[in-house]
Amino acid sequence: MLTGPDRPTHKTLLPRRDAALDPLLIAAACASGPHVTRNHYQHDFFPGVMLPQDEGSWDWTKFTGEDVSTKTERKRLAYVSRQGPRRQRLGLDDDIQGGKENTGPLSPTENLPTSLKLRRSSVADGKPRTKVVATPQISLEVKCMARTRIPTPHGPVFLHIYHNNRDNKEHMAVVVDPAQFSGPPAPDAPPHIRSRTLDAIWSEDETEMDRVTRGAYIGRLSPSSHQSSQPSDRDTRLTRLSDAIPSPLIRIHSECFTGETVGSMRCDCGEQLDEAIRLISQPISIPSSSATIPTKTLPGRGAVVYLRQEGRGIGLLSKIRAYNLQDLGHDTVTANLMLGHQADERGYEIACAILRDLGLGNPDGSGESVRVLTNNPDKVEALEKEGIHVVERVPMIPRSWKMRNSQLVDHVVLGQDDAHVAGATLIGGGAVHGEDLDKYLRTKVLRMGHILPLWLDDPEQ
Ligand SMILES: Nc1nc2c(ncn2[C@@H]2O[C@H](COP(=O)(O)OP(=O)(O)OP(=O)(O)O)[C@@H](O)[C@H]2O)c(=O)[nH]1
Known part of the structure; x- marks a missing residue:
């Protein structure tokens, strides 16, 4: 019997955005500080992530076989995120007032009304784009x-x-x-x-x-x-x-x-x-x-x-990942931020x-x-x-x-x-x-x- 292609489901249309966590990438991210979140993982900070002069930084030359004397050159390779702020990427322009990110009280996600939930769409030009779908607000019952x-x-x-x-x-x-x-x-x-x-x-x-x-x-x-x-x-x-x-x-x-x-x-x-x-x-x-x-x-x-x-609103899966980041030396708040979450959701x-x-x-x-x-x-x-x-x-x-x-x-x-x-x-x-x-x-x-x-x-x- 002839069959057509499978109907796209929300799973195939909207693949998960978080990449698999690689232990080396986690180590690099941890050493780089809390500004590096899971949303940076697909970018090119590896292996040029470290400034050689940083105390306690990983010596990548051992790993790559480079001459130690060329280490200063590697400064140029230090990772700089080319992504815009997360809120901007998610299209939450309303929350960005006067170009400044809203740093007010953390907003809940678990209890978010449907009208505020985000629907993500992948597009042909490869740039992640996010659309806010406005649906009528329903009163909570x-x-x-x-x-x-x-x-x-x-x-x-x-x-x-x-x-x-x-x-x-x-x-x-x-x-x-x-x-x-x-x-x-x-x-x-x-x-x-x-x-x-x-x-x-x-x-x-x-x-x-x-x-x-x-x-x-x-x-x-x-x-x-x-x-x-x-x-x-x-x-x-x-x-x-x-x-x-x-x-x-x-x-x-x-x-x-x-x-x-x-x-x-x-x-x-x-x-x-x-x-x-x-x-x-x-x-x-x-x-x-x-x-x-x-x-x-x-x-x-x-x-x-x-x-x-669960996990202050980030879910059990993310909390378990956060525990590993905590074992690498980060506290509960930083671990949440590194995974792209807020400290409390x-x-x-x-x-x-x-x-x-x-x-x-x-x-x-x-x-x-x-x-x-x-x-x-x-x-x-x-x-x-x-x-x-x-x-x-x-x-x-x-x-x-x-x-x-x-x-x-x-x-x-x-x-x-x-x-x-x-x-x-x-x-x-x-x-x-x-x-x-x-x-x-x-x-x-x-x-x-x-x-x-x-x-x-x-x-x-
Ligand atoms: N993300 C994250 N969540 C945690 C961690 N440890 C416990 N939780 C979650 O934290 C929540 C409890 O919140 P807490 O911040 O401990 O306490 P609280 O409810 O804000 O404050 P109290 O009313 O004083 O207990 C539960 O959902 C736990 O699953 C952690 O290391 N990381």
């Missing part, structure tokens, strides 16, 4: 598709799976609110943390069992009892809670397969996820106003929004929509203000920009630092038992520590502006 109870070492949580109309990732929310197992909230107790989209009626023919199966139920399921939830169950009380009841504690956490699943000690991401759930689950003591009334204790409450923004729009769906962060819309667990001031700023009302930033001190210096944070020192329990969700357990972690934390403080008192292996540092 999130929907909780399912929810279930998960027992953890810190107590039960409700895992929520979200879909959205911006990307095709399953972002999540881990809601800590064990008071939901004890019936409707008392008049002076905080409202239950529930998803509006989950409790909504999805279709007229939705059965009780459909709703229960997707997690729209009240209390706890058992083989002998279940009660599906109704939109009217939502707590819309506008009564002001006592000032003594703290706002729910939340964390926006970014996916880290290596730290959370493999137990990598290059970063403290796994530990942070575990520590966040632990801290949010801590019971809340409400001091009484009179000596005759005993102190009241409420179960801890809050949520971790878990975003699938995350966005928090979807996280904010999830918080709003849970009734968190929006006190004007019958929701509550929040306290945020983070050391990253950019995160707080991003949340506030999206209208989330943050009443307090709660720092996340690495566990190894807490253990080393009990003076640093007297009320959060972990005992042996705490460390054991806390590590139960991690391969490798307890507190992450080591030289790689210290380098990573140092970069976050010194290059990314994270608010954390530096506490490294050598207390003299």
Whole structure:
């Protein structure tokens, strides 16, 4: 049978732009400094990349058999990129004001609206050209598709799976609110943390069992009892809670397969996820106003929004490459830049929509203000920009630092038992520590502006 040529697909029309990484090229790029990115790899800096007088530079004459006396001549061969700035090549002219590249806050890529996504086209003259395809901006919507109870070492949580109309990732929310197992909230107790989209009626023919199966139920399921939830169950009380009841504690956490699943000690991401759930689950003591009334204790409450923004948004593949560049001596920020990425490519729009769906962060819309667990001031700023009302930033001190210096944070020192329990969700357990972690934390403080008192292996540092 005669067949025509295969229909071009997006893969054949738009081949990957990043070339295979050659170890020699990486070494050369590393030695040349952070201005050399993966987009320079196809160009001719090899082997004339080094200025011979540069200290520690690779002696290419050994490699090429050249006479050492001709080394000064090689100055002319030093690599100079003939490419325009990356933004110009990508056609983002709007961002270049007055010929100067926009150095403002880093923009997210994961949550970029479709209208801003770029479509690349290869053209006959061989010059890379990029076109911005304008499509109408759609307003962001999130929907909780399912929810279930998960027992953890810190107590039960409700895992929520979200879909959205911006990307095709399953972002999540881990809601800590064990008071939901004890019936409707008392008049002076905080409202239950529930998803509006989950409790909504999805279709007229939705059965009780459909709703229960997707997690729209009240209390706890058992083989002998279940009660599906109704939109009217939502707590819309506008009564002001006592000032003594703290706002729910939340964390926006970014996916880290290596730290959370493999137990990598290059970063403290796994530990942070575990520590966040632990801290949010801590019971809340409400001091009484009179000596005759005993102190009241409420179960801890809050949520971790878990975003699938692996590697600060650059993806797992690039993060793994970045680790190799880090082993060659570069820090996390420089390694990202060398691979043609920004230092941080995350966005928090979807996280904010999830918080709003849970009734968190929006006190004007019958929701509550929040306290945020983070050391990253950019995160707080991003949340506030999206209208989330943050009443307090709660720092996340690495566990190894807490253990080393009990003076640093007297009320959060972990005992042996705490460390054991806390590590139960991690391969490798307890507190992450080591030289790689210290380098990573140092970069976050010194290059990314994270608010954390530096506490490294050598207390003299
Ligand atoms: N590109 C890159 N990403 C990393 C590296 N180590 C961890 N990550 C990612 O960093 C993200 C966590 O971000 P961090 O910068 O550690 O912390 P943060 O979320 O900004 O700040 P905190 O709220 O204080 O934890 C996760 O997505 C990890 O996968 C690294 O070496 N390179």
